[in-house]
Amino acid sequence: MKLWLITKIGNFGLRFTFADKKFILDKEKDSMTLIRVHKTSHSSNNAFKMFLAGLRIGYRYENLIEDSVLKNKFKQKTAYAIYSLEKIIFEKRNDLSFLKESLELLVKVLPDKKYLSWLSLIEQGKKSALINSIRFNYLISYLKFTIKNV
Numbered sequence: 713m714k715l716w717l718i719t720k721i722g723n724f725g726l727r728f729t730f731a732d733k734k735f736i737l738d739k740e741k742d743s744m745t746l747i748r749v750h751k752t753s754h755s756s757n758n759a760f761k762m763f764l765a766g767l768r769i770g771y772r773y774e775n776l777i778e779d780s781v782l783k784n785k786f787k788q789k790t791a792y793a794i795y796s797l798e799k800i801i802f803e804k805r806n807d808l809s810f811l812k813e814s815l816e817l818l819v820k821v822l823p824d825k826k827y828l829s830w831l832s833l834i835e836q837g838k839k840s841a842l843i844n845s846i847r848f849n850y851l852i853s854y855l856k857f858t859i860k861n862v
Contacts, residue, residue, distance in 0.1 A: 766793040795857045802850035
């Protein structure tokens with residue numbers, strides 16, 4: 713079986729990305745990954761890194777898309793990557809070492825205030841406040857994501 717790596721994201725590459733068989737290519741100095749995305753992969757650090765790579769790609773190419781339908785699909789995939797990252801954070805909310813490592817990676821791609829405040833809560837040793845904030849955030853994210861996709 714041959715795998716074709718898409719080095720230039722053009723119209724064909726973006727259509728391939730949003731086909732039913734989803735692949736994300738992330739080529740950074742320190743990594744090169746080709747990962748099949750499926751709904752049962754929400755439980756490990758590899759899944760976190762996979763969705764983070766998807767988010768990085770989303771932000772990198774979102775403004776280069778001119779086709780409005782394709783651009784909308786791209787934004788939906790980026791939103792799904794954020795939701796998936798937050799789901800993994802919620803599921804692993806009691807594992808402070810995982811949270812610290814993952815949030816440090818996440819804020820490099822998406823320096824959102826809530827992620828920065830969660831890192832601060834970890835550094836201050838405020839585990840209870842951190843867990844409550846993550847729970848509340850996930851509840852809101854879950855409701856927003858579910859309502860949009862009903």
